[in-house]
Amino acid sequence: MKRVILHVGLGKTGTRTIQTTLAQDRALLPALGLAYPGNKVAHHDLLAMAHAAGPAHFWFRKRGIGPTQAALACQRMIDTIEGEMARDTPTILLSSEYFQALRPDALAALDTLFAGHGYRLETLCYVREPFGHLASRYQQAVKMSHRRLADLFAQPYQPWAKRHLSSALKALGRDRVHVRRMERAQRGLTRDVLAVAGVTPPPDMLHDQRENTGLCRDAVYLLDALNGADGPDRPLKTRHYATIAAMQGEKFTLPPCVAEALTPPIRSEKIWLNRTFGIRYPMPDLSQGSSLDQCRADAMAALDSLTRTGRVGSGWPLQAQARSA
Incomplete structure (x- = not known):
């Protein structure tokens, strides 16, 4: 079965690393039976068709791209993807951090579109230990000057893997939703993506190109x-x-007082990940922070x-x- 693997990049799970590496090594992929379509780092142009906001999505607005131009860019991307399908490329890889917000009906529509060309849509998502994941998101908010720590601690982010994975499960079913632990990608995230695609590249190819480093x-x-x-x-x-x-x-880790307040939703998420995907994250000792x-x-x-x-x-x-x- 020919496949389209939609990488649903949750924030702070190495999404940019995967996109940058695949984009830089795009020319090497056909020899492996893969394609990373287009000439951009990611596939945000598809949001004009797949996202509920359509061509008015803020990714376009932030860049001064009007609805007409966004729709045209989306159609060009679809044409490029269909070109790969016409060449019978075994596996097509698509990636965007904004795919995490796609609703079940949008995923079902993409599935229908690709099925018309003989391709099966699957999703791939990386998850992290929830406490560490939230700490990384807080750090990123500070690095980008989006929010102050006091505001984040008073109104903390919530764990979000279940919310985003539920749409894919509803639209595609469990057998077409791949969930991987970021911590276990020992040979690199990009090579792990290729493992999901059933490909093992030569040792000198497709090593992660990291762009984002953390702060102490x-x-x-x-x-x-x-x-x-x-x-x-x-x-x-x-x-x-x-x-x-x-x-x-x-x-940087969450202070115990913040971590304790987040324990109920994080425990619920961990239980769900274990029951649904067999991914087990033990609860840490929060008193050590x-x-x-x-x-x-x-x-x-x-x-x-x-x-x-x-x-x-x-x-x-x-x-x-x-x-x-």
Whole structure:
């Protein structure tokens, strides 16, 4: 059976790494019986047809792409995919982080479209240990200056694997929904994607091209403080980010008080993943993490060290440092 594998990229599960690697090595894929259609890093253009917002999806609006242009870009992508199907490419890989929001009817419509060419639609999604996954999402929100930690802790993100996987299960059935643990992709996420496609590339091919690196715990708290003191154009972040990002230290995790508040929904998600996909994540010992007060004190000490060594440069007044930390 010829297949279309729709990579549903949950945030902070290596989605950009997979997309970048497949795009950079696109020319090597046909020899393996694979295709990553188009000439872009991802397949967001399909949102104009598949997403409930259609060509008005914010991904298009953010880039100044009007509905007419979005619809045309989507049709060009469909034509490209159908071209691969006309060549009988055994497996076609598509990826977008926005596929996670596709409803069952949209997935069913894609399935019907591809089935008309003799292809079976399947989905692939990577999951992570939920507490660690949420901590990574919080860190990303701070890195992108989207939200302050205080707001995130007061109104925390919720685990989301079940919500997004349920649509695929409803539309396609369990046998066509692949769920993989990100932590077990020991040979790299991209090579793991190819394993789902039934392909083992040569050892020198398709190694992950990582673009996003994490911050240590002190760096996250300091950057959050900087975000709070910064202006609309982020001049402080522009000036100090490289120094903060270069800091070394303990990994950023959720403070115990936040983790405890999230335990009920996370426990529910873990039970569902185990029952539905056989994926088991034990509950961690939440008492081992540093308290929120300790995290703030450690960040303040780290800031004091940076100040004494002169590595924070100018533009971050000493009086404001203590208040921010």
